[in-house]
Amino acid sequence: MQIIRYAELNATPWRNGGGVTRELARHPRAASGQNGADSTPSDWRISIAEVASAGPFSAFTGMDRVLTVIDGELLLLSVDGAEHPLEKYRPFRFSGDADSAGALPTGDIMDLNVITRNGAYRGYTSIVELSKKRAYPLFAGQFGILLQGQASVSPAPAAPVEPPAAGASAPERIELSRYDAVVGADAQTPEVLGRGFLAVVSIDAVEAAAR
Structure with missing residues (x-):
């Protein structure tokens, strides 16, 4: 992450x-x-x-x-x-x-x-309101920038092969400061929780036109 x-x-x-x-x-x-x-x-x-x-x-x-x-x-x-x-x-x-x-x-x-x-590329920006109950995922090609409030991020756990053991600890959460950016990923996708507003920037590759 x-x-x-x-x-x-x-x-x-x-x-x-x-x-x-x-x-x-x-x-x-x-x-x-x-x-x-x-x-x-x-x-x-x-x-x-x-x-x-x-x-x-x-x-x-x-x-x-x-x-x-x-x-x-x-x-x-x-x-x-x-x-x-x-x-x-x-x-x-x-x-x-x-x-x-x-x-x-x-x-x-x-x-x-x-x-x-x-x-070559197309960029998009959206502003989302964060929640403490539902994590906001950031996938490959995305960046999440904390604009206001308090938030933390942790990687989504990889798909378990077996049910987690009783008492297993949750992934460690890292606190974000204002204007810190989280780089998205498809494997162990970062998830942001908190109160405030997050700018989500998406960079999409433009497919070449068929000749």
Whole structure:
């Protein structure tokens, strides 16, 4: 089971000084020794940005973007001249080729960004409310990011060959901190329990069209 600790991620300042980005995951991974620089082409990328001032967004040619405000009240996103008011926990999809910019009428925000290469992958973001009684499973190709509240995660037990012995202990649960990410898996699928909200990011490969 893999957990990406938000507190351990490097913050990369924006060139325009308007914020910083922390990268949770990408494929393929950046080459070593780049110190967080975003110069290695990627097919998909998941990151969290702290936005402290209004200004233009970077262009991602040939990419598709899903942006979700995860802290703060409102981002006014302009995409090719059309203004879109983005409220907290409402994912919004737009083209990385678009001329885009953001304004902050209610103050600083944080946003979750999912960027995928057109024709290769498709990204989706959904916001789910956690429960202490029913665990939320995360499968391969999914990432669960704790946005708010308290939660813990443990791997689902493998299918038992025999009934468990009396008094057998349950799998150990690991506490999550805010913005920690859990990487999904099909074998011993991680299960998240708690109270609060979880962003579930799904990265789906796009099948090549039949020739």
